[in-house]
Amino acid sequence: MPESSPNVAVVTPSRVTSSRDTPSRQTLESAVVRFSGDSGDGMQITGGQFMLATAVAQNNLSTFPDYPSEIRAPIGTTFGVSAFQINFGSRVIKTAGDNFDVLVAMNPAALKVELNGLKPGGIILLDTGSFQDRNIHRANYATDPRTDGSLDAYRVIELDISKLTLDAVAGLGLSKEKGLSKKEALRCKNFWALGFVYWMFDRLRTPTVNWLKTKFAKRPEIADANIAALNAGHALAETMEVSDGLNSFSVAKAPNIEPGVYRTITGAEAMAWGLAVGAKLADLRLVFCSYPITPASPVLHALSNMVEHDIVTFQAEDEIAAICAAIGASYAGSLGVTSSSGPGIALKGEALGLAVSTEQPLVVINTQRAGPSTGLPTKTEQSDLLQALYGRNGECPLVVIAARAPGDCFNVAIEASKIATKYMTPVMVLSDGYIGNASEPWLIPDIDQLEKFPINLHKEGEYFDSTLRDEVTLARPWAIPGTPNLEHHIGGLEKSYETGEISSDPENHQKMTDIRAAKINGVVRDIPDQHVESGAASGKLVIVGWGSTYGPISRAVNNLQEAGVDVSHVHVRHIWPLPQNLGDLLAGFEHILVPEMNSGQFVKVLRDQYLLDAKGLNKMTGQPFKIVELENAIRAHLEAAK
Amino acid sequence: MTDTMTDTMTVSATETKLTAKDFVSDQEVRWCPGCGDYAILKAVQRTLADVEAKTENTVFVSGIGCASRFPYYMKTYGFHGIHGRAPSIATGIKLANPDLDVWVVSGDGDALSIGGNHFVHLLRRNVDVQFLLFNNEIYGLTKGQFSPTSRVGTRSPSTPHGSIENPLSATLVALGSGAHFVARGVDSAQKQLIATLTRAHAFKGTSFVEIFQNCIVFNDGIFSAFTAKDKAPDKQIYVEHGKPLLFGKDHTQGLRIKPGTLSLEAVVIGEQGITKDDVLLHNETDRALAALLADMNGDTLPIAIGVLYCKPGHIFEVEIRKMVQREISETTNSLNDVLRAGHTWTVPKEPE
Ligand SMILES: Cc1ncc(C[n+]2csc(CCOP(=O)(O)OP(=O)(O)O)c2C)c(N)n1
Ligand code: SF4
Ligand SMILES: [Mg+2]
Numbered sequence: 001m002p003e004s005s006p007n008v009a010v011v012t013p014s015r016v017t018s019s020r021d022t023p024s025r026q027t028l029e030s031a032v033v034r035f036s037g038d039s040g041d042g043m044q045i046t047g048g049q050f051m052l053a054t055a056v057a058q059n060n061l062s063t064f065p066d067y068p069s070e071i072r073a074p075i076g077t078t079f080g081v082s083a084f085q086i087n088f089g090s091r092v093i094k095t096a097g098d099n100f101d102v103l104v105a106m107n108p109a110a111l112k113v114e115l116n117g118l119k120p121g122g123i124i125l126l127d128t129g130s131f132q133d134r135n136i137h138r139a140n141y142a143t144d145p146r147t148d149g150s151l152d153a154y155r156v157i158e159l160d161i162s163k164l165t166l167d168a169v170a171g172l173g174l175s176k177e178k179g180l181s182k183k184e185a186l187r188c189k190n191f192w193a194l195g196f197v198y199w200m201f202d203r204l205r206t207p208t209v210n211w212l213k214t215k216f217a218k219r220p221e222i223a224d225a226n227i228a229a230l231n232a233g234h235a236l237a238e239t240m241e242v243s244d245g246l247n248s249f250s251v252a253k254a255p256n257i258e259p260g261v262y263r264t265i266t267g268a269e270a271m272a273w274g275l276a277v278g279a280k281l282a283d284l285r286l287v288f289c290s291y292p293i294t295p296a297s298p299v300l301h302a303l304s305n306m307v308e309h310d311i312v313t314f315q316a317e318d319e320i321a322a323i324c325a326a327i328g329a330s331y332a333g334s335l336g337v338t339s340s341s342g343p344g345i346a347l348k349g350e351a352l353g354l355a356v357s358t359e360q361p362l363v364v365i366n367t368q369r370a371g372p373s374t375g376l377p378t379k380t381e382q383s384d385l386l387q388a389l390y391g392r393n394g395e396c397p398l399v400v401i402a403a404r405a406p407g408d409c410f411n412v413a414i415e416a417s418k419i420a421t422k423y424m425t426p427v428m429v430l431s432d433g434y435i436g437n438a439s440e441p442w443l444i445p446d447i448d449q450l451e452k453f454p455i456n457l458h459k460e461g462e463y464f465d466s467t468l469r470d471e472v473t474l475a476r477p478w479a480i481p482g483t484p485n486l487e488h489h490i491g492g493l494e495k496s497y498e499t500g501e502i503s504s505d506p507e508n509h510q511k512m513t514d515i516r517a518a519k520i521n522g523v524v525r526d527i528p529d530q531h532v533e534s535g536a537a538s539g540k541l542v543i544v545g546w547g548s549t550y551g552p553i554s555r556a557v558n559n560l561q562e563a564g565v566d567v568s569h570v571h572v573r574h575i576w577p578l579p580q581n582l583g584d585l586l587a588g589f590e591h592i593l594v595p596e597m598n599s600g601q602f603v604k605v606l607r608d609q610y611l612l613d614a615k616g617l618n619k620m621t622g623q624p625f626k627i628v629e630l631e632n633a634i635r636a637h638l639e640a641a642k
Numbered sequence: 643m644t645d646t647m648t649d650t651m652t653v654s655a656t657e658t659k660l661t662a663k664d665f666v667s668d669q670e671v672r673w674c675p676g677c678g679d680y681a682i683l684k685a686v687q688r689t690l691a692d693v694e695a696k697t698e699n700t701v702f703v704s705g706i707g708c709a710s711r712f713p714y715y716m717k718t719y720g721f722h723g724i725h726g727r728a729p730s731i732a733t734g735i736k737l738a739n740p741d742l743d744v745w746v747v748s749g750d751g752d753a754l755s756i757g758g759n760h761f762v763h764l765l766r767r768n769v770d771v772q773f774l775l776f777n778n779e780i781y782g783l784t785k786g787q788f789s790p791t792s793r794v795g796t797r798s799p800s801t802p803h804g805s806i807e808n809p810l811s812a813t814l815v816a817l818g819s820g821a822h823f824v825a826r827g828v829d830s831a832q833k834q835l836i837a838t839l840t841r842a843h844a845f846k847g848t849s850f851v852e853i854f855q856n857c858i859v860f861n862d863g864i865f866s867a868f869t870a871k872d873k874a875p876d877k878q879i880y881v882e883h884g885k886p887l888l889f890g891k892d893h894t895q896g897l898r899i900k901p902g903t904l905s906l907e908a909v910v911i912g913e914q915g916i917t918k919d920d921v922l923l924h925n926e927t928d929r930a931l932a933a934l935l936a937d938m939n940g941d942t943l944p945i946a947i948g949v950l951y952c953k954p955g956h957i958f959e960v961e962i963r964k965m966v967q968r969e970i971s972e973t974t975n976s977l978n979d980v981l982r983a984g985h986t987w988t989v990p991k992e993p994e
Contacts, residue, residue, distance in 0.1 A: 261988050336734060
């Protein structure tokens, strides 16, 4: 949305004219809207509905749910603010957007928290019904921001949404006889605001109406009340005029969208489905073992709701139990998977070593969050990369892959299942709180068309020696309990290369250490060569990213390229082993810059592996990179390099 | 470090029936000579032969400790895990394949210290495994430190002035965790131990067996107050369901509820008008009685051996399988359908 000159237009319903003329809509290539309110205001649902309607309008989109870690923070406080941001457009959308064009603020606290993210001249939709003195003070405002000039730089639409919602619902005559309380009626105000914003961006209400009817099938009066609020908000917007400060926009369909059936998907859903599909393709039962932790739990929830696909989920007593149960399940012939976030992954360290030593197929998902210890549970960071690579006792190599976007979690989960079973090794998948929660449109694949990778269990009667390794992959055979004549012992004590029984022979330990490393290094055979995401394959500057920084980096690099800057983007998915050609590829650039949401972990690995003078660009605020931040940093880097 | 297995254990009845020897692995046993673990190994191998277990269907899972070396000595599937975590590995095995016959072997440190959490939850879930706790009241493998079952005052390398902590009772923890089968045995009392292990094997659900095991090196004789030949009759009571709780040489002593209390007392038959009819019958389905029996410490009341408690309950992995099967039978959804559930939209092919 283009920035427009600051101008404040305070609108109250009394000033709304009865004109029904549809103002001509201003066409935008993309726009960013942020819904923000109290934790109890239903902002995640509101945003989710806007996302659906936007997907239906065939825009590209990306979202960022940003909610507090407190389940129910005190009402009206700044730390209880919950927000949902969506960036959508007719062009390729790569992030949820830096700053927003429209802010829906349901209370003073939301206004307080979000205001500096709003573009100058941006539109604010305010619920004045929540601007009582009490709430204003609770949001730590000394004076009323509506009257002290602090909103001068924006276009403010002030409406008593609370009252308008009550009026709309009262119109149904529901309140008394159907037992809809005033509280319940008031709760519809998020749908009132949604209806208003729907009109602003010309979104269809039908998907939301249908959603409400299904969601509240058992309490139709609640569905009706919300629908009435939605329609009322929409109708009021329609009657307002540009002179009231209200612009209306149209965002065209995104061209060049690959044809097919789409849905929106979060990283957590994609991960869960990828694991389910990975197990199917391997022809194994999925046994998913986890202990709840933010932001990893949604994967457990999603799979627990899919047991009809022969999936077993196990909520263990702690993360150690979870990984050990997954190891036991793999040992007995299932695909054992465990999932957690940094603190839980730390607890799994010793058992990861057991899986490396016993050479079990195992997939470990780390949905990273910010900070050491408990840190910032709901905020995102990429600071567990070194933990994934090196965070275990002894020489303990395993495979590490990183997902770059919500939908990509699906592919990564399948690839992890394939490598784990083919090489008989743990595979760590790195996701993070940002991609776990964020959603994007996703072209739904046809599972029947995906390549199967059935595993070869060792069978009865075959020669068996528990160290009989595949000549190419060096994988040991998978001989599961229940198979006659293949009884053997397995464990975390060093085992003899020859017999698989325990051995403390010095030469043997050297050999086994080498074999374990060689096996993991050999996974490189199944990893595609590193390609250049955009830009030349050699030149002045390459930006190297991994994981969830993909969106902002690629947009920032594209923007700079359009401005004539010689910069390329390389995005690494296979963190260990690294793609074979990566060192040579990076050596073709004069400068290497590695943006990461940590203090420089991947850059360390690159410097270590390739003796290249790669530089870090680091951020640890618990928030994803902004495009403009990256653009500025890249320009500064180039300037300094001159 | 010699193998004390004898060759006289059993003679196979038919060609196919396995003998105890068929469960002996080719691995050299590394326990100290005279360690109680040998006797338990022998009893387990004998039990497996008696119950006609199949080597390929049997899995021994352990943590870390002297006791946890056990799987290496069995000619079955064996998984030597990490310290304290055997219950979790075993749970995963049963989730993957409920038909496997799984035995967990653990020590007092392994099960009650580092693995206490998993121990409690295994019992609570009632996963169908046999859980053998070799209690020697000491950390054997790490050279003799006191353990959570060591008595107050235990002198060990880490408590040279005597330990201060109170010990816990494995059987009471098990009962408190909701165990459905709680039993006790003594390493050297083979006949009773085999009978108890046989019951444990037959039980569906977690069968917990605490076995008093002598660590000849670091805690020798710690149980002799009730296991020594001359002490055992008066200081042990072997309990059997439906039978009177009698003990002592010639079974002249018995247990009864002390009148006016909720506790047990020992009585002598023939003294003060006490007859056999005054003695309590063992009811292994009575959890309160099991707790009273488990609490007897060999001081004024004898140590209870045998099956203290046995009351089947629903089994974790069986219920999970049932739930999964029910859901499978009630759906025609494919994974492709899951991906397409909820709101979807179609982007049509642009005309060329
Ligand atoms: C994580 C971890 N911590 C500590 C140890 C060291 N350790 C091995 S066995 C053991 C105690 C074993 O005692 P217990 O379980 O009673 O078995 P026992 O040797 O007496 O049979 C300890 C502390 C270990 N192997 N792993
Ligand atoms: S240290 Fe004790 S428990 Fe361990 S093998 Fe020796 S005697 Fe047995
Ligand atoms: Mg011990």
